[in-house]
Amino acid sequence: MEAEQPPSTWRxxxxxxxxxxxxxxxxxxxxxxxxxxxxxLIGALLIYPIGQTVYHSFTSWDGITSRWVGGATYxxxxxxxxxxxxxxxxxxxxxxxxxAIAFPLAVAFLIHGKIRGWRFFRSVFFxxxxxxxxxxxxxxxxFFANDGILQHLLNNVGLGFVHPDMLSHERSALxxxxxxxxxxxxxxxxxxxxAGMATIDEEIYDAARVDGAGSFSVMFRxxxxxxxxxVQFTFIITLITxxxxxxxxxxxxxxxxxxxxxTTLEFFIYEQxxxxxxxxxxxxxxVVLFVAVAAVTLLQLRLLRIED
Amino acid sequence: xxxxxxxxRLVDRRWRRVISRTLIYLAFAVITVVMLYPFYYMAxxxxxxxxxxxxxxxxxxxxxxxxFNALPVGRELLNSTIITLGAxxxxxVVSTTGGYAFAVLRYRASRxxxxxxxxxxxxxxxxxxxxxxxxxxxxxFINHRYGAILVxxxxxxPFSTFLMTTYFRRIPEDVIEAALIxxxxxxxxxxxxMLPLALPAIFTIAVLQFIQVWDDLLIGxxxxxxxxxxxxxVGLATIPSQHLLDVPLLMAGSLISALPAVVVYLIFxxxxxxxxxxxxxx
Numbered sequence: 001m002e003a004e005q006p007p008s009t010w011r012x013x014x015x016x017x018x019x020x021x022x023x024x025x026x027x028x029x030x031x032x033x034x035x036x037x038x039x040x041l042i043g044a045l046l047i048y049p050i051g052q053t054v055y056h057s058f059t060s061w062d063g064i065t066s067r068w069v070g071g072a073t074y075x076x077x078x079x080x081x082x083x084x085x086x087x088x089x090x091x092x093x094x095x096x097x098x099x100a101i102a103f104p105l106a107v108a109f110l111i112h113g114k115i116r117g118w119r120f121f122r123s124v125f126f127x128x129x130x131x132x133x134x135x136x137x138x139x140x141x142x143f144f145a146n147d148g149i150l151q152h153l154l155n156n157v158g159l160g161f162v163h164p165d166m167l168s169h170e171r172s173a174l175x176x177x178x179x180x181x182x183x184x185x186x187x188x189x190x191x192x193x194x195a196g197m198a199t200i201d202e203e204i205y206d207a208a209r210v211d212g213a214g215s216f217s218v219m220f221r222x223x224x225x226x227x228x229x230x231v232q233f234t235f236i237i238t239l240i241t242x243x244x245x246x247x248x249x250x251x252x253x254x255x256x257x258x259x260x261x262x263t264t265l266e267f268f269i270y271e272q273x274x275x276x277x278x279x280x281x282x283x284x285x286x287v288v289l290f291v292a293v294a295a296v297t298l299l300q301l302r303l304l305r306i307e308d
Numbered sequence: 309x310x311x312x313x314x315x316x317r318l319v320d321r322r323w324r325r326v327i328s329r330t331l332i333y334l335a336f337a338v339i340t341v342v343m344l345y346p347f348y349y350m351a352x353x354x355x356x357x358x359x360x361x362x363x364x365x366x367x368x369x370x371x372x373x374x375x376f377n378a379l380p381v382g383r384e385l386l387n388s389t390i391i392t393l394g395a396x397x398x399x400x401v402v403s404t405t406g407g408y409a410f411a412v413l414r415y416r417a418s419r420x421x422x423x424x425x426x427x428x429x430x431x432x433x434x435x436x437x438x439x440x441x442x443x444x445x446x447x448x449f450i451n452h453r454y455g456a457i458l459v460x461x462x463x464x465x466p467f468s469t470f471l472m473t474t475y476f477r478r479i480p481e482d483v484i485e486a487a488l489i490x491x492x493x494x495x496x497x498x499x500x501x502m503l504p505l506a507l508p509a510i511f512t513i514a515v516l517q518f519i520q521v522w523d524d525l526l527i528g529x530x531x532x533x534x535x536x537x538x539x540x541x542v543g544l545a546t547i548p549s550q551h552l553l554d555v556p557l558l559m560a561g562s563l564i565s566a567l568p569a570v571v572v573y574l575i576f577x578x579x580x581x582x583x584x585x586x587x588x589x590x
Binding site for chain 1: 332333340342405410413428430433437442445461462466488495498529545558559561566570572574577
């Protein structure tokens with residue numbers, strides 16, 4: 001029988017060595033010093049306010065004085081018909097996500113088939129990512145407006161009698177926002193899928209081809225299953241963008257209207273705080289948004305970890 | 309199988325290949341038009357007068373004159389530049405120091421602190437916008453560019469720190485240990501060895517944040533309301549309503565506000581794309 005050795009003697013020795021070492025003390029000191037700026041910034045401007053948001057979600061708050069009202073703001077929010085519509089709008093936004101993933105996934109599959117000039121196509125498709133939602137919003141208004149590009153297209157193909165006038169009706173205005181959103185997410189998700197496809201071993205494709213698999217069965221049986229992690233990642237990114245990054249687009253395109261037709265949760269928070277002056281209700285809605293985003297993110301991360 | 313049959317099959321396969329290639333390029337041409345037409349429309353109509361816009365042809369610089377009369381464009385572009393560069397500088401300081409500390413200078417609880425920092429990536433700005441506004445107002449930071457710079461830096465810091473940490477973790481420990489044996493302290497290791505090695509990651513963060521901050525509206529809209537400090541996106545989004553029907557003016561404003569970020573994108577797109585995918589590759 002061999003003498004029992006601690007599994008990693010050298011490591012213990014090294015740790016002990018480090019603890020007595022003046023260098024180790026320096027490491028800890030410099031380590032603390034170097035974390036301070038970031039932690040200070042994030043602590044003061046992200047963590048502290050999220051605590052305030054949670055606290056004030058239980059208060060009636062106008063920005064100056066606040067009064068504890070317990071869960072009253074929550075029940076107030078739930079019974080608010082506008083808020084019901086806001087949640088409905090967010091639910092409808094979710095419907096855009098499969099579209100925003102499917103298109104770039106299909107195109108990534110085509111680009112990966114070694115198309116000549118794919119770098120050019122990639123740059124073009126990714127361009128909207130570099131452009132402000134404000135600019136995209138202004139152009140999008142010109143597209144969907146009653147006298148806009150869409151109407152001109154319809155006139156040119158002999159459908160001039162159709163007047164969608166999408167921005168003037170609640171549901172169609174939301175659909176216009178969703179189309180713009182899918183259009184601008186296209187490049188971002190495409191880049192992610194291309195990065196994902198680069199991780200797949202070419203030999204698998206060769207083997208599949210030898211076995212006589214056609215393009216479609218390669219895509220559905222091999223590429224998509226192997227890209228699962230990337231599909232889930234784009235799902236998180238797309239959902240978070242839809243829920244938390246469309247403020248500027250909505251502000252420019254529709255101003256949340258007509259009615260509450262395009263008021264999503266994030267826009268509702270802005271309106272409550274800075275138009276209605278109800279900082280308490282804005283905080284309550286802020287908690288709802290935070291919980292929604294955190295829940296989806298954690299759930300997805302959990303799924304990823306279990307499968308690894 | 310007869311040789312004729314075989315040849316028919318080969319020709320058949322070649323034809324199918326040609327057809328599928330053609331269809332792919334056709335699809336790509338359509339997508340390219342869909343992606344580029346809006347920008348073409350913007351650039352075209354930015355150089356028309358209002359009458360030419362309605363007529364559908366012509367070239368004029370009238371829209372630019374009107375734009376500069378309606379908005380202090382130069383001032384707003386300067387503000388955008390100052391705010392963007394300020395935020396990038398601050399983000400680089402906190403993310404390189406933080407990333408170095410979390411990756412190399414581990415101390416007790418540093419892992420926990422790192423997890424908290426990463427978790428703050430999930431905080432949506434809109435969730436904290438009300439208390440953030442009240443806090444900065446109480447400090448008198450509203451309508452000062454440094455107020456917005458601080459908020460942008462805080463928003464960009466978690467992801468950038470995460471990115472720097474994963475980057476520094478990939479640098480072999482031997483490199484650091486060798487330098488320490490040579491008598492460099494941890495501080496000098498950072499400045500003389502780690503920072504030069506991290507230049508690609510630093511570039512990636514700078515490009516990502518340039519586009520993020522330059523293109524943003526919400527922070528500027530709330531924290532920078534006066535014309536002398538507000539960035540171009542705010543000026544454009546809150547343009548007085550009498551100009552909202554002047555499409556050439558709006559397109560000229562859109563063009564000039566989009567241009568800097570697009571130029572940065574076209575020059576540095578490689579960094580932007582790696583930054584985007586860095587979050588998933590382990």
